[in-house]
Amino acid sequence: MDLTDGLRTRRSIRQFNETKKLSKADIEAVLEAASYAPSAHNKQPWHFLVIDDKEVLAGFRTVQPWTSFAKNASCVVVVCADTEETFHRDKDEEHWSYADIDGTLAAYGVLLAAHNKGFGACFCGAAPMPKVIEGLQKYLNLPQNMRPVAIIPMGYPAESPKQPTDRFKPEKIHWGKW
């Protein structure tokens, strides 16, 4: 798939073919491609937790209420960023971290690589919502330094959403000065 076409035609998929599962090789190929995402200072702080246990998939909605459709996915990829590994500063007056940005870029890579292979996926938010972060850390027994950034249900699509045609708004480009 042409990259520009991929960027234009990727849509959030929330209905999955429940009879057709993604193979481990399929999932690994998606995560391999996503691992080429940019990251601050090239720290590559992402980790991917892949879950296909039906009960666990169904329970995501108890931690993040807008993930109820995860129960029908072939798997969920939880994209985490290692808060110790990511480029960050925590001294004097400076407190900042690129964890969410690095994790989100990897998550977008997951969405695009999945789309390129004909799989469906949807970014469901985690960080920066404190209750969701804490809930996921407990639910999935994540180490304290693993900050969940995205919950991505993935599988073979069972819907083809209408492609929007109005996403590009030329007035949002500000040439030279505001």
Ligand SMILES: Cc1cc2nc3c(=O)[nH]c(=O)nc-3n(C[C@H](O)[C@H](O)[C@H](O)COP(=O)(O)O)c2cc1C
């Ligand atoms: C930070 C973020 C959080 C999101 N969280 C959810 C979510 O919890 N549940 C969901 O169904 N979709 C979620 N989405 C998907 C958006 O609803 C979707 O991207 C948007 O409606 C545009 O549709 P498209 O992805 O098909 O272009 C999220 C997207 C982003 C970027």
